[in-house]
Amino acid sequence: MSHELSATNKKEFRSFVLHLKQLHPTWKSKEITNFLIQSENPSPYTMESALNVKVWRILNRNQVNDLPRSSTPCTTTTLEYIQAVKNNLRLTKSTTIRNVNAKLQQQGFKTSKSSIWRTKQLLKLKWWKRKVVQKLTIDRKLQCVIIAKRLRKKYGFKKGNKLYDWMYVLNTDFSGTFTLNPQSNRHNEGIYAESKSDISYELKTKSKEKFQKSVMLWGDISYQGLFSKQYPIFVDEWLELIRPKDGNRRKKMYFTGARYAQFIRTIIAQKANEELGDLRYVIFQHEQDRKQRMRVALDAVDHVFHNRIEPKDCTAKLADVWPIENVWGILKEKLRGRQYNSLEHMKNDIRSEWNQFSVSLCRRMIDKIPERLKLVIDKGGNQI
Structure with a gap:
């Protein structure tokens, strides 16, 4: 067994070993050890x-x-220190390790940011990003609760019950825009240099198009999977198809109530008959945007589908209840960070990711609708 050497003896031993190495340059550790x-x-x-x-x-x-x-040496974390970190860090708005470190130093603790980090790990605390939600009035929250209760009562509370019509719901919506240029964090847009004059113009600036190229999709989800089955409908392509031949090709086309009605009566009606079969049992649901609440649009829906969720049951801010919103979110997350040279390249990726949604996944998402409505009720109408 070896015994501990003093600091002086350690230095003498090291000096002797290095001296042997100088005398015998070819010696390795094994030869010196034997000596x-x-x-x-x-x-x-x-x-x-x-x-x-x-x-x-x-x-x-x-x-x-x-x-x-x-x-630096590890700070001794006493039970008092651990409790102080927990009280200042856990479930506290807009707190950071730096702020907690400053507070604890003011309270007389010998602490550092690394000590707080280790204590955070010890407490198994994780950082969760706060969700930005729309501020709802009391009347709007009450309306959300009333509508959530009405939908559960009308279409079913739980799968397996005698009343469960959610399996017939066709949840539809327009997506947000999918831009050609990937999103980036502006806080990471910087260049390291000794001085600003050392940075070239190409590195100093970042070009940005005033009007970014983008596409918008229309799709829906049901118990039979995503609709349409092969890929979502690209709104820009359909709008180009109905553009008047003598119209200005450079002028951007927008969805109006009349165009939405035409969209439902033509392309949606055709695809629904091909892919969904008997439409008598399908319950059509769409967001109640202004163009979708117009009489001409509602008449078009009634012409194609025998059943629909009434506008009065879709007026509340229940977007986070409907699974089609999750579909758009998943698609955007899949495409995040990818570089595209053209819209067609991006559309090909969208088509590919669209086909990755299985029927079983879609059914699980549909089956969660009554549960999410229950959460809205339990939270008093707040978004979930």
Whole structure:
């Protein structure tokens, strides 16, 4: 067994090992170890393997003095300190490790940011991003609760019950825009340099198009999977198809109530008959945007589908209840960070990701609608 050496003895031992290396440049740690064991004053490290490791380290470091520590010593985390970190960090708005460190120092604790970080890990605290939601009035919250109760009562509370019509619901919506250029964090847009004058114009600036190229989709989800089955409907392509031949090709086309009605009566009616079969049992649901609430649009829906969720049951802000919103979110997350040279390239990726949604996944998402409506009720109409 080896015994601990004093600081002075350690330096003397290191100096002696390095001196042997200078006298015998070809010697390795093994030769020096054998010499030390056979010498008249053997090393305090009686085990050959331990002595060999010690000599090897000294030769690698090639210095007598101790190496500087790689970091500051760990702060002793007492139970009082751990509790103080927990009280200041857990379930507190707009708090940071830096702020907590400053508060604890003011309270007289010997602390550091690294100590707080280790304590956070010990407490198994994770950082969760706060969700930005629309501020709802009391009347709007009450309306959300009333509508959630009405929908559950009308279409079913739970799968397996006698009344469960959610399996017939066709949840439809327009997506947000899918831009050609990937989203980036503006806080990461910077260049490291000794001075600003060293940065070239190309590095200093970032070009941005005034009107970014983008596409918007229309799709829906049901118990039979996504609709349409092969890929979503690209709104820009359909609008180009109905553009008047003598119209201005450079003028952007928008969806109006009349165009939405035409969209339902033509392309949606055709695809629904091909892919959904008997439409007598399908319950059509769409968001109640202004164009979708117009009489001409509602008449078009009634012409194609025998059943629909009434506008009065869709006026509340229940977007986070309907699974089609999750579909758009998943698609955008899949495409995040990808670089595209053209809209067609991006559309091909959208088509590919669209086909990854299985029927079983779509059914699970539909089956969660009554549960999410229950959450709206339990939260008093707040968004979930």
